[in-house]
Amino acid sequence: MFYREAGQYKTSYAADMAVFPLRQDRIGLAIIIAAAYGLAFTKNDFLLQAVMIPFLVFSLAAIGLNLLTGYAGLLSLGTGGFMGVGAYACYKLMTAFPEVNVLIWILTSGFFAAGIGVLFGLPSLRIKGFYLAVATLAAQFFLQWAFNRVPWLVNYNVSGAIEAPLRTLFGVPIMGPTATPEVRYLVVLTLVIFLTWIASNIVRGRIGREWMAIRDMDIAAELMGIKLLPTKLLAFAVSSYYCGVAGAMLVFLWYGGAEYTVFDINQSFFTLFMIIIGGLGSLIGSFFGAALIYMMPIGLGMLLPAILAPFGLSIGSETIEHLRFLIVGALIIFFLIVEPHGLARLWQIGKQKLRVWPFPY
Amino acid sequence: MLGKFTLGAAAAVLIGATALPAAAQDSIYVPLLTYRTGPFAGSGIPIADGMHDYLRMLNERDGGIGGVKLTIEECETGYDTKKGVECYESIKGKNPAVVNPYSTGITLQLIPKAAVDKIPMLSMAYGLSPSADGNHFPWIFNPPVTYWDGASVFIKYVAEKEGGMDKLKGKKIALLHLDAPYGKEPIPLLEALSKELGFQLILYPVAAQDMQNQGAIWLNVRRDRPDWIYLQGWGAMNPTAVKEAVRNGFPIGKVVGVWWAGGDDDARAGGEQAKGYKSLDFHAVGTDFGVIKDVQKHVIDKGLSKYPKDKVGDNLYNRGIYNSMLVAEAIRTAQAVTGKKVVNGEDVRKGLEALNITEARLKEMGMEGFAAPVKVSCEDHNGHHKVFVAEWDGTKWVKASDWMEPMKDKVRPLIEAGAKDYAEKNTGWPKRSEPCAKQS
Numbered sequence: 001m002f003y004r005e006a007g008q009y010k011t012s013y014a015a016d017m018a019v020f021p022l023r024q025d026r027i028g029l030a031i032i033i034a035a036a037y038g039l040a041f042t043k044n045d046f047l048l049q050a051v052m053i054p055f056l057v058f059s060l061a062a063i064g065l066n067l068l069t070g071y072a073g074l075l076s077l078g079t080g081g082f083m084g085v086g087a088y089a090c091y092k093l094m095t096a097f098p099e100v101n102v103l104i105w106i107l108t109s110g111f112f113a114a115g116i117g118v119l120f121g122l123p124s125l126r127i128k129g130f131y132l133a134v135a136t137l138a139a140q141f142f143l144q145w146a147f148n149r150v151p152w153l154v155n156y157n158v159s160g161a162i163e164a165p166l167r168t169l170f171g172v173p174i175m176g177p178t179a180t181p182e183v184r185y186l187v188v189l190t191l192v193i194f195l196t197w198i199a200s201n202i203v204r205g206r207i208g209r210e211w212m213a214i215r216d217m218d219i220a221a222e223l224m225g226i227k228l229l230p231t232k233l234l235a236f237a238v239s240s241y242y243c244g245v246a247g248a249m250l251v252f253l254w255y256g257g258a259e260y261t262v263f264d265i266n267q268s269f270f271t272l273f274m275i276i277i278g279g280l281g282s283l284i285g286s287f288f289g290a291a292l293i294y295m296m297p298i299g300l301g302m303l304l305p306a307i308l309a310p311f312g313l314s315i316g317s318e319t320i321e322h323l324r325f326l327i328v329g330a331l332i333i334f335f336l337i338v339e340p341h342g343l344a345r346l347w348q349i350g351k352q353k354l355r356v357w358p359f360p361y
Numbered sequence: 362m363l364g365k366f367t368l369g370a371a372a373a374v375l376i377g378a379t380a381l382p383a384a385a386q387d388s389i390y391v392p393l394l395t396y397r398t399g400p401f402a403g404s405g406i407p408i409a410d411g412m413h414d415y416l417r418m419l420n421e422r423d424g425g426i427g428g429v430k431l432t433i434e435e436c437e438t439g440y441d442t443k444k445g446v447e448c449y450e451s452i453k454g455k456n457p458a459v460v461n462p463y464s465t466g467i468t469l470q471l472i473p474k475a476a477v478d479k480i481p482m483l484s485m486a487y488g489l490s491p492s493a494d495g496n497h498f499p500w501i502f503n504p505p506v507t508y509w510d511g512a513s514v515f516i517k518y519v520a521e522k523e524g525g526m527d528k529l530k531g532k533k534i535a536l537l538h539l540d541a542p543y544g545k546e547p548i549p550l551l552e553a554l555s556k557e558l559g560f561q562l563i564l565y566p567v568a569a570q571d572m573q574n575q576g577a578i579w580l581n582v583r584r585d586r587p588d589w590i591y592l593q594g595w596g597a598m599n600p601t602a603v604k605e606a607v608r609n610g611f612p613i614g615k616v617v618g619v620w621w622a623g624g625d626d627d628a629r630a631g632g633e634q635a636k637g638y639k640s641l642d643f644h645a646v647g648t649d650f651g652v653i654k655d656v657q658k659h660v661i662d663k664g665l666s667k668y669p670k671d672k673v674g675d676n677l678y679n680r681g682i683y684n685s686m687l688v689a690e691a692i693r694t695a696q697a698v699t700g701k702k703v704v705n706g707e708d709v710r711k712g713l714e715a716l717n718i719t720e721a722r723l724k725e726m727g728m729e730g731f732a733a734p735v736k737v738s739c740e741d742h743n744g745h746h747k748v749f750v751a752e753w754d755g756t757k758w759v760k761a762s763d764w765m766e767p768m769k770d771k772v773r774p775l776i777e778a779g780a781k782d783y784a785e786k787n788t789g790w791p792k793r794s795e796p797c798a799k800q801s
Contacts, residue, residue, distance in 0.1 A: 050450035054443070095786070145568075148540060155786060160542040161469045165787050176787070177473035255446065255470055259542050261569070262442060298447065316667070317437040318397035 003354040019200055036189055040182045048181040051298060053254045056185075056192045057246050058294050062274040062286035063199055064242025069272070070281035071203055072235035073215030074124050078117075078136035079243050079271040081143030084263030085113040086244025087251040088153045091162040094252075095155055102167040102175055106191070106248045113244025114237040116143070121236030125229050128218075140265055147260035163257035175252050184253045191249065195242065200283055202238065211235050212281070243271075277332060279344025288343035296331070297324045388430040389692060389703060391416060392452040394462050399439035401596045404624055404677060408463065409435065410668035411681020412688075414660045415652075419689055421659040426689055427696045429703055442466040449474070458695075458709045459483050459688055465543045475500035476791055481710040483691070485684045486511075486620060486643065490546055491779030493743030495714065498780065499795045502713045504687065505735050505746035508593070509775060510767030511619050511641050512547035514748050515591050516554055517765055518617065523588075530559035535587035537578070537594065537602055540566035544593050547619075550775060551591075554768075563587055572598040579605045592618040600630030607634040617641065617750065625675045628753035636755040643748045644683040644732045646758045648674035651727020652682065676751075676758055683732060690718055714739050714797065733764055739797035743776075745769045 003024050010016045020026045039052060065079050090109035094102055120139035124132055147153060154162050166176030173179040174187050202208050210231045213221035222228055251258045270293065278289020304320050315323075339346045353360070395409035396402060416433050425431050436448035445467030449460065460475075460482045462468045468488035475482045476499065484492070484503045492501040519534065520526045536551060538544035548564065555562040563585055565578050572594075582590070590611070592602055599622045606616050614637035618627070623640030631638060648657065653674060660666045661673060672678065695704040695712025704712070716737040723729055733747045745767050752761035784790040 046450045046454065050447045157783075157786065160545060163469075163473065163787050166790075177477045255442070256473055257470055258442075259466055259469060261466060261541065264569075316397075317395070317435045321398045321437040321439065 003351070003357075005355075019204065033193065037186070040185050040189075043182070045181050048185045049254075051295060053181070053185055053188050054250075055290055055294055056188050057250045057254055058271070058274060059287045059290040060192050060195060060249070061243050061246035061271050062278065062290050063196060063283060064239045064246060065271050066275045066278075066280065066283065066286045067199065067203070067211075067242065068235050068239035070275055070279075070285075071208060071215065072211035072232065072239075074121075074232060074235060075129060075133045076136040076236075076239070077133050077265070077268045077272065078120060078139035078143070080263040080265060080267030081140040082113045082117055082240040082243040083247025083250060083267065084143055084147055084260070085116045085240070086110055086247035087258065087263070088147060088162065089113065089244065090248035090252060092153065092155075094165065094167070098165070098167075101169065102252070103169060103187070103191075106245060106252070109248045110241035110244040113247070114241040117236040117240025117243075118233050121233050121240075124232045124236065137265075140268055144260055144264060147263065161257055161259045162251060164252040164255075177256060188249055188253050191245070195245065196283060199242070203283070207231075207234065207238075215281075273332075275342075277335060277342055279342030279347075282342070282344035284347065285342050285344030288347065292331075292335070292343065293328075297328055300324050300327055387703065388432045389426065389458050390432045390434070390452075390455050391688060391692075392448075392455070392457045392460060393433065393435045394438050394445055394448050394460070394464075394467065395435050396438050396440040396463070398437060399441065401440040403626060404596055404621075405440065405463075407624075407668070407672070407675055407677035408681040408684070410666060411678040411683075412461070412685045413681075414656050414666045414668065415682045415685035416689065417665055418656045418659045421663070421665070422655055426692050427702055429696075431692075438462075438464065438467065440464050440466075442470060446470055453478050453480060456705055458692055458704060458706060459713070461485070461684065461688070462488075465489075469542070472498070472501055473787070478706075479710075480706040481691075481713055483684075483687060483713070485687060487543070489783075491776050491783055493741065493745075493776050494780035495738070495740050495742040496780070496793055497784050497790070498742065499793045500710060502737065502742045504716070504737055504742070504744050505643050505733070506748055506767060507743055507745070507772065507776070508546040508619065509550040509772045510743075510745050510769075511748065512550045512591065513554070513768035513772055514641060514750075514765050515589075515617050516551075516558070517768065518750050518762060519589050520558075521762075526558060532560045532589070533563055533585065533587040534560050535563040535565055535582065535585070535590045537565045537567065537582075537590050537592050539572070539594050539598055540568045543595060547591070547593055550772065553771065553775070567594065567598055567602075572596065573601050575601050575605050579609045579611075582611060583609055588615065590616045592616055592622045594618070594622050599624065599627035603628060603631040603635050603638055606638075607631045613637045614639065614752075620680075620748070623751060623758065624677050625672075625758070628758075633755060635753055638753040639750050639761060640753075640758070641748050642676070642751045642758070643746065644679055645730060645760070646674060646676045646679055646751070650729075650731045652686075652731065653679070653727075655727060656682065679731075686726065686728065686732075687716070687735070690722075691716055710795070713737060714742075745772060 005022050008023055020029060061079060061083060068074050068076050086109045089112035090105050093105040093109060120136060123135045127135060154160055164175050166173055166178060172183055174183050210226050213226055214231060218228060274289035274293045275286060277292050279285025301320055301324055304323055308315060393412050396405035397409055413433060416431050419426060420431055436452060438445040438448055445462060445464060449471055457480055460480055462471055462484060465487050468484045471482055472489060481500050486506050488503050490507040490509050492498040493503055493507055520529055523529060551562050567575055567578060594602055606613050613635055616638055618640035620641050623642055628635050628638050657673060661670055691709050691712045692704060694715050695708040696702060698711050698715050699708045701708060714737060718735040720734050723732060735744055735746055737744050747764035747766055749760055749764050750762040751758040
């Protein structure tokens with residue numbers, strides 16, 4: 001009833017090929033983006049710093065992995081390592097050329113991650129599935145070892161950590177300890193929207209279709225004239241680029257500093273779970289997955305004491321932690337049983353239902 | 362639809378929950394970042410309970426500090442940096458008196474934020490060694506000793522056993538360490554000393570994922586035959602190292618752990634043969650102290666603690682007590698310095714800089730013989746205090762040496778150089794603007 005395209009005619013090819021052909025979708029998206037920018041003015045530091053910034057950063061990493069695993073069908077466990085390459089590359093560039101604006105370096109650092117991604121993507125021509133996962137696992141371990149063992153990467157810092165120096169944009173600090181969460185949030189949000197827009201265009205165009213062809217059946221794709229090696233390597237490059245940028249943002253726009261353990265194998269699994277729960281091969285699914293995996297535990301941590309308090313029950317922080325694990329685990333299983341294709345599919349079904357509501361027949 | 366709804370609901374809950382007014386300001390808010398879950402919970406639980414129980418005891422016995430009750434709140438970090446930062450964000454709005462991150466990883470994240478948020482941070486004998494320089498790190502405190510002090514005491518102890526500093530020439534001294542910033546901390550100092558004293562330094566890094574799988578490393582130990590081993594490990598790495606030393610027939614009496622390698626369970630893992638394993642320490646173990654008796658009387662016996670009764674007095678439990686004692690004394694000093702009753706973070710920073718726990722004060726608190734006096738100044742946020750060597754006698758830790766002074770003349774220049782380096786690398790690092798409060 002509210003969500004119906006009746007009367008919306010597509011009178012040009014451009015309108016027919018639009019990312020959001022329905023007016024309601026466009027309005028909805030505009031509202032969401034406006035609301036996201038509006039959040040910056042709530043002055044709620046906790047919401048911005050501990051919830052929204054990490055959510056956006058993880059969403060971007062999830063998009064990166066989704067391009068590789070969801071669209072091109074190449075399973076990777078090296079996400080953490082590739083994120084680390086972005087972060088360390090950004091650190092080196094930033095400290096070597098402090099006069100260049102740091103946003104340029106954040107976006108450039110992704111190319112280093114892309115290069116490393118291509119290198120470790122080379123075996124993908126010959127191996128597939130779990131075997132490829134093992135090959136990328138090697139990338140994960142090697143890169144983590146390098147971050148720890150190569151002191152040049154951390155500018156010979158005794159503590160072995162990289163820290164965000166003070167950097168400004170138009171005179172406002174966007175990085176370093178004095179940058180307010182509001183400013184950093186706005187920077188992260190803008191970058192994520194921009195990169196998501198690029199990604200949505202990649203996956204809808206020729207490149208994305210080649211990836212999907214390879215994912216669905218690589219022999220058929222080859223017969224149709226798609227060159228497997230360059231296409232697969234391109235998938236690795238683009239995916240690692242996104243992961244690298246996400247890693248640089250993670251360290252410099254969220255944490256403010258990091259040791260190599262931030263980019264361990266858990267980070268890789270964390271991202272993989274996000275795209276599995278959110279929906280493989282779906283950009284919006286990357287956001288859903290990041291929200292579910294990252295935000296839900298925080299929400300539960302605040303909700304549980306609030307629920308239990310009226311009953312006179314006060315529980316310790318560690319019990320909450322255990323309950324979080326239990327509930328999040330149960331919910332993941334629940335969502336996967338209800339919809340094995342992830343939250344994105346659930347979203348699609350919901351939209352379809354609304355389209356015909358209230359006359360489903 | 363579902364997605365939108367849950368997101369909206371979650372956001373609403375979050376905004377509502379964080380917008381709740383901070384606890385009414387007739388109490389002092391002391392948040393404790395603890396970890397009772399995850400792979401390091403074995404070490405985290407006794408520390409968490411010790412910290413909590415001492416503060417709780419002050420509330421029960423004295424009605425808080427200077428008549429002001431303490432609001433104690435734990436936040437679970439799981440020793441995970443992400444969650445630690447989340448914890449910090451959730452507490453920083455509630456006017457905390459001081460933050461104890463209890464993880465080197467979390468400490469490193471929070472160091473730049475402390476000055477901006479005006480919240481002092483106490484990383485007791487862990488964290489970044491150069492943060493002992495108060496001129497560069499006015500908001501960070503790491504008394505009573507740094508890792509560099511610990512390593513220097515280890516060398517002194519070895520020299521004592523070998524019969525003098527000149528006897529160290531040609532000896533092989535090994536560092537068995539966790540391959541992470543924490544484990545690598547003592548390397549610069551040991552390298553400097555090895556050049557000066559002429560001993561050979563051998564490094565055995567243990568990767569975090571191989572903590573419980575040290576077989577290959579101990580093969581190297583058997584080949585190299587070091588004379589002494591200094592163990593800088595944490596969590597499951599320590600009991601494994603003790604077990605491996607026993608299994609490989611390395612004389613266990615020549616293995617000395619840093620204070621974090623001195624858990625009761627670390628030594629217990631080696632069984633009967635672990636007798637003689639040593640570890641540095643800066644506080645005593647056991648329950649024969651007035652302060653522990655008070656904790657037992659006011660907290661444990663009333664069932665206000667989660668800690669098992671028979672384990673009270675364990676090394677790490679007492680370390681939690683010691684940590685909270687520093688917090689409480691800092692608050693007490695802050696009250697004296699500022700004249701306020703309800704102190705905030707800025708006051709406690711002054712209190713920490715004026716911290717002077719004398720022998721007489723220790724006696725008053727029932728801590729005579731439990732710890733050495735601690736004094737912090739504006740320049741020196743650590744104090745480089747005395748530590749001693751404890752020895753495992755098969756059932757408990759016993760004191761095996763006198764209180765030993767670290768080589769402050771060797772450590773301090775390294776600290777100042779490290780701090781300067783840190784500030785230079787972080788362009789825009791603020792100059793110290795906080796005036797030095799008068800000693801009370």
